[in-house]
Amino acid sequence: MLFTDLKLSEPLLKAITDQGYTTPSPVQAQAIPFILEGRDMLAGAQTGTGKTAGFTLPMLEILTRKPFNSKAPRHIRVLILTPTRELAAQVGESVKTYGKYLPYKSAVVFGGVGIQPQITTLRNGVDILIATPGRLLDHMSQGTVDLRHVEILILDEADRMLDMGFVKDIRRVISILPQKRQNLLFSATYSDEIKTLCESILRNPAIVEVARRNTSSELVTQKVILVDCAKKSALFGHLVKENKWEQVLVFTRTKHQANKLSDYLQKIGVSAAAIHGNKSQAARTKALSDFKSGSVKILVATDIAARGLDIDQLPHVVNLELPNIAEDYVHRIGRTGRAGNEGEAISLVCVDEFDYLKGIEKLINRKLDREIIAGFEPDPSIMAMPIQQGRGGGGGRGNSSRPQSAKPQGQKRDGGSHRSEGRSNESRREDNRRGR
Ligand code: AMP
Numbered sequence: 001m002l003f004t005d006l007k008l009s010e011p012l013l014k015a016i017t018d019q020g021y022t023t024p025s026p027v028q029a030q031a032i033p034f035i036l037e038g039r040d041m042l043a044g045a046q047t048g049t050g051k052t053a054g055f056t057l058p059m060l061e062i063l064t065r066k067p068f069n070s071k072a073p074r075h076i077r078v079l080i081l082t083p084t085r086e087l088a089a090q091v092g093e094s095v096k097t098y099g100k101y102l103p104y105k106s107a108v109v110f111g112g113v114g115i116q117p118q119i120t121t122l123r124n125g126v127d128i129l130i131a132t133p134g135r136l137l138d139h140m141s142q143g144t145v146d147l148r149h150v151e152i153l154i155l156d157e158a159d160r161m162l163d164m165g166f167v168k169d170i171r172r173v174i175s176i177l178p179q180k181r182q183n184l185l186f187s188a189t190y191s192d193e194i195k196t197l198c199e200s201i202l203r204n205p206a207i208v209e210v211a212r213r214n215t216s217s218e219l220v221t222q223k224v225i226l227v228d229c230a231k232k233s234a235l236f237g238h239l240v241k242e243n244k245w246e247q248v249l250v251f252t253r254t255k256h257q258a259n260k261l262s263d264y265l266q267k268i269g270v271s272a273a274a275i276h277g278n279k280s281q282a283a284r285t286k287a288l289s290d291f292k293s294g295s296v297k298i299l300v301a302t303d304i305a306a307r308g309l310d311i312d313q314l315p316h317v318v319n320l321e322l323p324n325i326a327e328d329y330v331h332r333i334g335r336t337g338r339a340g341n342e343g344e345a346i347s348l349v350c351v352d353e354f355d356y357l358k359g360i361e362k363l364i365n366r367k368l369d370r371e372i373i374a375g376f377e378p379d380p381s382i383m384a385m386p387i388q389q390g391r392g393g394g395g396g397r398g399n400s401s402r403p404q405s406a407k408p409q410g411q412k413r414d415g416g417s418h419r420s421e422g423r424s425n426e427s428r429r430e431d432n433r434r435g436r
Pocket residue numbers: 021022023024025028046047048049050051052053310
């Protein structure tokens with residue numbers, strides 16, 4: 001199948017050709033015809049599958065069906081909700097890219113940046129609004145956004161929005177939208193919560209499912225290196241230098257650990273930047289572009305911050321710390337080995353994380369090879385300690401060998417103080433801002 005078979009009009013086909021694409025990806029080939037028919041849709045697709053163009057192209061096509069009058073006031077006809085600022089910005093870029101030969105205006109609104117310019121943009125009129133839920137609610141409560149003319153609602157990465165605690169916000173937004181509208185929901189996973197949301201929003205949806213992104217792709221070599229918690233940063237620095245790695249995305253569970261590793265790497269002369277929910281938007285954008293351009297070799301990220309980042313086909317993904325949610329492991333390693341390129345996913349695992357490792361191996365249905373690196377052999381006398389007590393993966397409070405029961409606390413988002421970001425800061429910060 002070619003894009004020209006998809007009943008898209010000339011301005012869109014031209015923009016697609018400009019991008020150098022000729023063949024729709026599976027999610028595009030399946031989703032575009034349903035969306036053009038006006039159907040609601042539930043699409044199981046992750047970042048990297050081409051899902052953004054999968055909804056952007058038909059959405060733009062639908063807009064062209066009504067005559068466009070440049071003199072008439074513009075109304076928001078399409079609302080796209082995304083969990084993170086980065087994803088909102090990326091979707092905004094796609095809308096611009098594919099809509100470049102069309103007369104529609106789009107705007108992206110998210111927290112962490114001044115609200116006033118957004119108010120001005122909205123007042124001047126936009127046709128397509130891409131927003132994170134928290135900032136959109138800010139605009140709603142200030143009366144600076146008019147959603148009474150929305151024809152299409154798109155929830156991108158709906159599962160992640162629920163993970164981040166946005167369900168009430170989403171429902172509040174939906175409650176003020178016109179009843180008659182088309183709804184498209186994209187989600188990488190299909191939990192009970194997503195099911196409930198779908199049942200309450202979608203009407204007779206078309207269901208599109210594309211293969212999970214390389215869950216156990218043969219192209220990704222996965223292995224575990226056993227090491228003491230306190231030696232993880234040093235081991236990682238050693239691996240970077242030994243193997244002359246030029247571009248590595250490293251995951252940590254906590255923002256604290258992301259900062260700590262990034263600081264350590266810079267100290268030993270390896271260029272690194274951290275990206276997480278406490279970083280300003282400007283700092284995140286800079287870290288990402290430095291990483292993409294190669295001026296920063298190592299990008300250290302938490303799961304939430306990394307979600308939706310348009311970086312893929314990386315040669316190496318390293319888990320400095322295993323995620324406490326087994327599914328996040330799959331998301332993390334999906335950053336490497338894409339589109340026919342080989343990749344390597346390495347997890348540095350200490351005794352505290354053995355239960356997490358077990359959970360991951362159960363999920364991916366395979367046992368990962370274990371390795372030990374000379375000079376970084378784990379000390380067998382060190383006993384496991386619950387992760388929440390904060391020994392941490394890269395040094396934390398040192399090499400405590402206090403005997404403990406080995407159980408890290410449950411594989412849930414709502415763990416203790418050192419839990420992964422989950423709902424926490426990203427959305428809470430949005431909440432705080434909303435109060436202002
Ligand atoms: P997404 O899953 O939307 O984040 O898209 C992942 C990447 O695939 C982006 O860099 C897109 O520009 C690219 N892409 C989207 N559609 C196609 C296509 N039909 N052919 C090749 N690349 C594509």
